[in-house]
Amino acid sequence: MTPDQAAFLAKKKEKAAIRRAKPEDKGELGLTSLMDIVSIIVVYLLKSYASDPVIISPTAGQKIPLSTADSSMQEGIPIFVTQRGITFGDKKVVAMTAEGDIEDSAVTNHLIGPLYDAMAEEVDKAKTLGENIGKPWEGRAILVGDQDLKFSVLVDVMYTAGRAEFSQYSFCIIRKG
């Protein structure tokens, strides 16, 4: 090994030692672009946020009727009536027959017994709450029906709601077009 070569190798070793001694740079993620995307998504979702006083989440398999009506939803208590059953307050209160009629044992002269009991209980709660907060109870029932729901079932539900002191009714629909 010539002295030049030895000097070269020594210099190389020295450089390598300096390199090794240097602290490693911390890797940083560029979050700014991700933040931009997420912010846009959040703003979009906030704009699409349901601003209606009542959020209607149809039950499985329910086809809400379509309509050209555009009146916004008013505050009320929803009653979900499908071909499978009647749901009130997240609880299925009445089951339907295979033909889409209310079971005979549940109806007496248009009055749907289990639904009436559930509604009367809810009305009592709503009235008490209304008295406590100083806001009179409006008594509006929102009927969330199904496209194939029979008129006879609809009338029975309306009659039962009337007996349970609901005086205003709305049919929930999906805006067409």
Add this chain to the structure above:
Amino acid sequence: MARKKREEDEIVANLLPVMNIMFLLIPALLMAMEFASMASINVSPPKFSSQPSEPKPEEEKKEKPLNLKVFIMEDGYRVSADGQQEGADAGKAADSKAPTIPLAKSGAPLTDYDRYDYAALEAKAKEYKSLFPSEQIVTISAEAKIPMQALIYTMDALTGRTCKLGKVQKGEGVPEDCYFWQPVVEGGAG
């Protein structure tokens, strides 16, 4: 003069907590998102209902009420005004055999919601409205098996399919293309 060069420290904002909140907000907002635009049709209860009705201010009735009634039957619409069905045989108030507006699709199943002639019904509503401009109430009844979608389309036709009542809720007047927009649902027809 020796000038001390001072390197400015780059301040990097810690975005991770903000990102955490944002990522939690996304599913929360998705859950509350309105996928389909919902609206409502206000209806009056069936007449046989026994609940207390809302007190209404007494209105001065200048003209004879129209008492428009539409019965949705399996074979078409029966339209009657002031107790007289249109198209009924002479001397009869109602004729169960002949509908006022027959089906648009004769023989179509009940689940075919386009079986009714909504355009003809809307034209009829327009005709009555021109005769009774202050009337807005219509009583609708149907046979037991009539599906809700057919009832809703009938209400749309009687209201006027171009009628936008959303403006009324904002305090504007009722548009001219709105005919009978206060439906009363009555049970027991057919």
